[in-house]
Amino acid sequence: MPGWSFHNGETSASVSTSNLVDVNQLSASDAPALHAELERIGVDQTKPNYALKLESGKSITHNRFVVPEWGNLRFDLHVPEAELKRGRSVLVTLSAADGSPLGVSSSINLTRAKQTRGAYLEDTQRIDYGIQGFETFQFEVPDNLRGKVANLKFEVVGGGTVYLDNVFFKSQHLLFGNPSDARNTTDLDVANRDNYLLEKAQFATAYDDSSKTPKWVSWQMNQKWLGNTSRSNLRFIEDKSIPETWGRIVHEDYTNSDYSRGHMLPSSHRTNSEKDNIATFLLTNVVPQHFDNNDNFRGEIPDNPAWTSFDDLLASNVDTDSKELYVVAGGYESNLNPQRISHRARPSALTQPQILTNKGINIPGWTWKVVLELERPGISPSDVRATNAVSYGILTPNEVEPAHVPTNPNGSVGNNGDFALPVPHPFNALLGLNLPEIPNKAAWRNWQTWKLTVNQIEELTELDFFSNIPDEIEEIIES
Missing domain, CATH: 3.40.570.10 (Extracellular Endonuclease, subunit A)
Structure with missing residues (x-):
């Protein structure tokens, strides 16, 4: 996964192959819901499809980059249902690389979404589809980081294992x-x-x-x-x-x-x-x-x-x-x-x-x-x-x-029945076209x-x- 380095006490600064997993090859016993979902949506499981496996207490930081002019930060998470527990989260931190106080942090709570209208905002930071597949999360980037050199860090807090993929800016x-x-x-x-x-x-x-x-x-x-x-x-x-x-x-x-x-x-x-x-x-x-x-x-x-x-x-x-x-x-x-x-x-x-x-x-x-x-x-x-x-x-x-407009102004049925059809095609007046009349409600x-x-x-x-x-x-x- 180019551009990423682990900071978890390992001797190598690069992501080791043990932390990258081919999600297409996860067995039904390792991640049964994800395995079934990949089959359901027709993913070609013969081609490698790597994601990062992040465990409790570990973090990954992207090498320094320039924050783009516009676009939210977005990323995809898969969280096996057994890993959901109150108090667990994925902490995401975007910070200025020069050590200045500019930055923003956001947490994705490893709890199930409540799935109610009143909980909409809170649910944007809870898990739903991510239990079976990879769910997209995002947060806004403050103006004071635009165009700045920055670091991006993901960390699992409080326990649990998650899979991270598709980290980008812009929807x-x-x-x-x-x-x-x-x-x-x-x-x-x-x-x-x-x-x-x-x-x-x-x-x-x-x-x-x-x-x-x-x-x-x-x-x-x-x-x-x-x-x-x-x-x-x-x-x-x-x-x-x-x-x-x-x-x-x-x-x-x-x-x-x-x-x-x-x-x-x-x-x-x-x-x-x-x-x-x-x-x-x-x-x-x-x-x-x-x-x-x-x-x-x-x-x-x-x-x-x-x-x-x-x-x-x-x-x-x-x-x-x-x-x-x-x-x-x-x-x-x-x-x-x-x-x-x-x-x-x-x-x-x-x-x-x-x-x-x-x-x-x-x-x-x-x-x-x-x-x-x-x-x-x-x-x-x-x-x-x-x-x-x-x-x-x-x-x-x-x-x-027109099928719901009586043919006579007083609301009575005229010679053409209940419907004011046929009618000239409205595109003729709007676009200067020469289309035939619309003859009936099926055509409308x-x-x-x-x-x-x-x-x-x-x-x-x-x-x-x-x-x-x-x-x-x-x-x-x-x-």
């Missing part, structure tokens, strides 16, 4: 690019409130305080993130990583508006653990969505809108076809007009947008999602080719379906009706997706 969810070059700073006098970077273990987002919604949310998706965890039946969660003086959005801010608290990263894309599923309920992962753009049409065929059908497709591409995806989602423009509510709820009522706008929350006119689909996990930006990757996106209207709910290239969505949003791919390849796959 894995931003491996292929930071679409708006968002940044996070602890100095609120210079913070960009409309492009404020938040890195979570489960996703990354650029928060826009002017709209009280994310500018974008980005996430990695592979078999590691999928499992059997059900959607958490939770109220949505105030994100306390937003400065309190800005005014944070809470669950009640949406109450009685008749808009859905719309996940950008869907709950269904984080089913590997309760803790990771709960994180999708952070309100920095939410925009107001019309129920017709986000909710199941129970008893109808088809029963899902295009937005959720697309989410299901992506999960299937990972679960069934073993693809790896990098996905970015957000809202575009505004639609602040009261809208008819779906006929299956309160057909004579209208949404109440003023409830949201009075809180400063923007209601997007459209919701978009772009996808980089890799033929297999582990392809780096420099290794992307037109032969091993594709990209595509959708842009869906955040409004009532088909995600392919709303498919666009990544380049088209970039032009609308003024964001730059997957920018870490070499330019000549990026242009080919985004067209």
Whole structure:
């Protein structure tokens, strides 16, 4: 493991082979849960995959390095269930190499996550998926260490054995690019409130305080993130990583508006653990969505809108076809007009947008999602080719379906039946296209009706997706 040295009394300053383990070769008796998880997610166990085994009282320190301009510190931990015990922890210390008092320490408690909404913050430093696989943890780096030469130390305190891997700066969810070059700073006098970077273990987002919604949310998706965890039946969660003086959005801010608290990263894309599923309920992962753009049409065929059908497709591409995806989602423009509510709820009522706008929350006119689909996990930006990757996106209207609008203004049924269909394709007015009419609700709910290239969505949003791919390849796959 280049760049690391042990400081535990051993005669050699380098990591000995006894401290490096090939996690693919751990027997079912050594680490039964990890052994089973590697098989479940389809890891190629014929190739070496080394992690560092850290035991109680031992530490490892990285050779001096320059702290990058941005990005949280992140690392992956596996902790066998038998090693969980109150009072045990992994202490992580990032300190200036010149001996000055600059630095930060954080502890990961070797106890099981409580898996409740109220314990969200504390659970970010407890173990959940890490009992069976490698779980990502991270913490923010103070501004006064940026650009400084520093040391990084990991130490097991109070007993126990853990396995450490993938120590990096910057979120894995931003491996292929930071679409708006968002940044996070602890100095609120210079913070960009409309492009404020938040890195979570489960996703990354650029928060826009002017709209009280994310500018974008980005996430990695592979078999590691999928499992059997059900959607958490939770109220949505105030994100306390937003400065309190800005005014944070809470669950009640949406109450009685008749808009859905719309996940950008869907709950269904984080089913590997309760803790990771709960994180999708952070309100920095939410925009107001019309129920017709986000909710199941129970008893109808088809029963899902295009937005959720697309989410299901992506999960299937990972679960069934073993693809790896990098996905970015957000809202575009505004639609602040009261809208008819779906006929299956309160057909004579209208949404109440003023409830949201009075809180400063923007209601997007459209919701978009772009996808980089890799033929297999582990392809780096420099290794992307037109032969091993594709990209595509959708842009869906955040409004009532024409299928739920009576053909006559007084609400009576006209000659065309219950639905105001067919309708001109909205992309014709928005993008200057010449697409055929949308003939029926099945077509309206088909995600392919709303498919666009990544380049088209970039032009609308003024964001730059997957920018870490070499330019000549990026242009080919985004067209």
